[in-house]
Amino acid sequence: MSIKQQRRGTGSATISDVARLAGFSPMTVSRVINGGGNVKESTRDAINAAIKELNYSPNPAARSLAGVEPIRIGLLYSNPSAAYLSEVLVGSLDRASRIDVQLVVARCEPPENYREAAEHLLERGVHGLILTSPLCDLQEVVDVVTEGDQPVVALAGGKPSDDLITINVDDFEAAHAMTKHLIGLGHRRIGFIIGSPIQAASGRRLEGYRAALAEAGIPADEKLIEQGHFTYRSGLAAADKLMDLAVPPTAVFASNDDMAAAVVAVAHRRGLDVPNDLTVCGFDDTAFASSIWPELTTIRQPIAEMARTAVDMLTDEILAHRAGKSLPREHRIAAFELIKRQSDAPPKNSR
């Protein structure tokens, strides 16, 4: 007796296996998978059960060969805050390749060419877009990309709205937690450097800071709050002003790492030791945070994870759209993490 050798095949389950197990034809299975209509509820359930049992997932090559247009997602970035970008890329690529979605990455530098870059992507036929920070906070950019009817995800930024799916950490809670951490160390005069006013997160971070102070019963001192623009240079200026105060802060919480690094630079220039004379902490956990010395205590956003989520959500939207349905725009909140490094310590006088 000869066992017929399978000539090819990956060994994993096929749509026919599922069909056989469920007792229907492959076509019906296909309909269930692709959200097609006209399938009885009980049939759908039986097929889904079979899919689960066989741990089946459709072969993307066969699918695309059979004429289904593969899902393409555009990723628009600018301002290579490089650590951020690489996390975005690693996360989104990882997920995209796993679920066989094409990712088209494009750089754009507002205000010059954002329109062009966006149109370029749309021409390439993308079915959805991911907008990374700080693009999501530029209203013109958002307007351009939401003109069409492709779904758009704003990653770490952007105002939740009906046009935009957003994925963010809770900036308020994160800033609140960091401020509370500083208060816990014994600090009472805590300087704050606000981020760029055009980014929505800046305001939320400021409020988190204020709220933590208020909760601890520490009176707000507006002189301790300086405006910055998320740049190193703006951090230098803000830090100088803070350190020139009659009673300077014992800790400075900057709204991002670039500005925090600038605070460290200013402190050093003035002969202050970080963290013993001045505690400094940042936000974002970019490469900066761990490449300067001392390394910064900061807030980490799970960017890679958020990027993965972005790809998933877009894909769901696109599939729903293809099936003629429509999903409500979701607004996800991801969990942040307070990364404690070497730039924070109790204030001097409290020891």
Next chain:
Amino acid sequence: MSIKQQRRGTGSATISDVARLAGFSPMTVSRVINGGGNVKESTRDAINAAIKELNYSPNPAARSLAGVEPIRIGLLYSNPSAAYLSEVLVGSLDRASRIDVQLVVARCEPPENYREAAEHLLERGVHGLILTSPLCDLQEVVDVVTEGDQPVVALAGGKPSDDLITINVDDFEAAHAMTKHLIGLGHRRIGFIIGSPIQAASGRRLEGYRAALAEAGIPADEKLIEQGHFTYRSGLAAADKLMDLAVPPTAVFASNDDMAAAVVAVAHRRGLDVPNDLTVCGFDDTAFASSIWPELTTIRQPIAEMARTAVDMLTDEILAHRAGKSLPREHRIAAFELIKRQSDAPPKNSR
């Protein structure tokens, strides 16, 4: 008369179109494409001509469906010098997706888990590996990944050898050019901070520096040369030593941007203006270079382009390997660029 509507199909040429045009069967075309043997020279030429004329390229989905194992390339990185990483990713992904090669990205942090990470990739069935800096300079890592018979490309680092394909800028020429630039500005006492001794590029950069000085007839002063480790912290120490010299340098050329940033920090701490009191320049053009102030004059390696090349070379190797042939290990040199920003100026006394 009814024109039969094509139900599906992408519209682009298929292997049958090529076969028809060339006057052979699709199978023979397939053989030509896949480097199979037993095709007459004249046939091969005719088919290649037809391929060119129709601008044909095989449909990857159909190919993979027909059972050809898709090419998978592993990319190993560590030490997220993030700008570098993002360039590597953008470049390699761009090319990989265009030629339909799968890229499997993995992080590894020697000395803990490099073996594990490498083995993990190999288990995932990658057919070739890209090793990014600084991994390519760790002999243990290189040993592990070259154990098998997959081809390995060292990107921006590594010693050219029979085991390793390398892609580098000419570190000697680049350091030479930068030093010459400084001499051209009028500097005569130029400090140099050497990179990590374990990376081969460090030595080549030092030699470039020495050669440029020698050419200009400037006597070498060993006190102006300090050892560093490519880290910010090592840059701080080296800069302090240089600035403590009886006759300190008027310019410092650090072997990477992190150390150059540290030199700027030390200068500021000592009340020196950059570039008016001290010229500082770096190497690599990482994010650091343009996020601190003043922005660094530095050497840019075309990392994205080099990454693209890496993917191409590996793919060629893998295809050659599959066809039973073997290509010699190549060692490519890419063109660097001297990026002039705001951290260099003529020395004070020369004005």
Next chain:
DNA sequence: TTTGTAAAAGTTAGCGCTAACATGCACGCA
């Protein structure tokens, strides 16, 4: 000339999936 043999080419079938069409069936209405 016949035959053997290897090189060069062609044929067949099938990878897994889905579009288009076909069918079956229940239900309501004339």
Next chain:
DNA sequence: TGCGTGCATGTTAGCGCTAACTTTTACAAA
């Protein structure tokens, strides 16, 4: 009873490619 109507499912064929097998051709040895 017959007949449309619409839902639920099945059948057929083909997407583009290549593995495995078969056939043809070229050419040398018998």
